[in-house]
Amino acid sequence: MSERERVDALSYGSVDDGLAGDASASRREGADYDMLAEAGLEAERIPSILRNLTAVVAAVMDLDGRCLDANRGFAYLLESDGPPPPSASIAPWFQQPGFGALLAATADGAAYAGNLSVGDGARFARTVRGEVWRRGGRLLLLAEHDIADLERLSAAVTQLNEQLAEAQRELVRANRRLRRDKEEIRRLMLADPLTGVANRRALDERFREVSADGKAAVGLGAVVADIDHFKSVNDTYGHAVGDKALVTFAAVMRANTRNDDLVARLGGEEFCVLLTQGDLDDAVAVAERIRAAFERTEIEGVDGRLSASFGVAYSRAGADGDDLLRAADAALYRAKAAGRNRVIIADTDQP
Numbered sequence: 001m002s003e004r005e006r007v008d009a010l011s012y013g014s015v016d017d018g019l020a021g022d023a024s025a026s027r028r029e030g031a032d033y034d035m036l037a038e039a040g041l042e043a044e045r046i047p048s049i050l051r052n053l054t055a056v057v058a059a060v061m062d063l064d065g066r067c068l069d070a071n072r073g074f075a076y077l078l079e080s081d082g083p084p085p086p087s088a089s090i091a092p093w094f095q096q097p098g099f100g101a102l103l104a105a106t107a108d109g110a111a112y113a114g115n116l117s118v119g120d121g122a123r124f125a126r127t128v129r130g131e132v133w134r135r136g137g138r139l140l141l142l143a144e145h146d147i148a149d150l151e152r153l154s155a156a157v158t159q160l161n162e163q164l165a166e167a168q169r170e171l172v173r174a175n176r177r178l179r180r181d182k183e184e185i186r187r188l189m190l191a192d193p194l195t196g197v198a199n200r201r202a203l204d205e206r207f208r209e210v211s212a213d214g215k216a217a218v219g220l221g222a223v224v225a226d227i228d229h230f231k232s233v234n235d236t237y238g239h240a241v242g243d244k245a246l247v248t249f250a251a252v253m254r255a256n257t258r259n260d261d262l263v264a265r266l267g268g269e270e271f272c273v274l275l276t277q278g279d280l281d282d283a284v285a286v287a288e289r290i291r292a293a294f295e296r297t298e299i300e301g302v303d304g305r306l307s308a309s310f311g312v313a314y315s316r317a318g319a320d321g322d323d324l325l326r327a328a329d330a331a332l333y334r335a336k337a338a339g340r341n342r343v344i345i346a347d348t349d350q351p
């Protein structure tokens with residue numbers, strides 16, 4: 001069998017069948033390779049036309065695996081900046097088939113055709129497709145990077161990138177949901193479930209927001225309000241109607257306060273407005289507005305109208321929040337004692 005026939009008989013199939021000679025597998029193309037191989041074998045150097053190419057791998061080695069000549073494609077295959085030095089053996093780089101297998105055919109001619117896996121045995125391995133010829137004490141390797149493999153790899157990378165982008169989008173969506181949930185949890189933690197106004201915890205938080213070292217940093221007005229004879233509303237109309245009265249009262253309070261004022265339910269039928277702007281007159285005006293509005297408001301299920309009593313306290317900056325509420329509460333008590341449905345101002349404006 002001639003050298004050319006031997007090469008043609010060798011396969012371009014998998015690494016495993018590379019030496020087995022499966023002639024039905026796809027075959028390399030044309031005479032260009034033959035001419036280049038012949039030129040290389042003749043000169044015992046790689047053909048100069050291949051020297052700067054990177055997609056084509058060309059190397060001349062001795063039988064000990066020392067690299068005598070190599071092009072840029074070969075250096076690229078080894079992930080190195082330049083061809084290996086002539087003293088270094090490159091035999092260990094041949095992973096599949098191993099360098100020993102390339103020496104199996106002792107006669108001159110084609111030694112191998114097919115896939116060649118080249119790598120350092122640990123970090124990376126690359127597969128190229130090509131041929132190895134032997135002449136005298138030299139081996140000539142000519143191979144090409146597998147464009148189809150690279151394209152498949154590139155398609156896989158594109159797909160992975162798309163998956164990564166989708167995962168990132170999902171992460172953004174999940175973060176948005178988490179933020180909304182946290183806001184909702186916070187809202188629920190700070191709201192009274194029946195009336196929707198702030199609860200005692202929210203009131204304490206607002207005190208802290210406008211305070212330094214436990215003392216108010218601004219002037220504060222407090223209006224404490226309580227529906228009159230509320231027990232008899234429950235007793236007469238039932239608890240559900242009583243709840244409606246509470247919801248209505250909270251709505252009236254909100255409708256008659258500014259956005260900056262905090263309306264809170266302190267518990268039972270007792271409510272409070274905390275004013276962080278204005279003075280005592282403003283706080284009294286708010287209380288009076290709510291009182292007048294509530295006594296006009298119809299409550300579903302209740303005959304006639306209900307009323308509420310109010311205690312108002314104001315303090316300049318430096319007040320203790322609890323003291324302020326206590327003062328307003330004492331004024332409320334006096335409003336009840338004085339006949340209800342009225343606004344009473346705490347004894348001093350600096351509790």
Ligand SMILES: Nc1nc2c(ncn2[C@@H]2O[C@H](COP(=O)(O)OP(=O)(O)OP(=O)(O)O)[C@@H](O)[C@H]2O)c(=O)[nH]1
Pocket residue numbers: 194226227228229230231232234238239240241242243246267268269336340
């Ligand atoms: N429906 C309803 N009733 C409540 C709620 N919380 C407290 N109450 C009732 O509110 C009533 C409070 O009554 P009291 O504190 O005795 O005072 P009052 O009847 O309003 O009389 P004055 O305040 O003196 O005018 C009690 O009957 C409680 O059961 C609630 O969430 N819903």
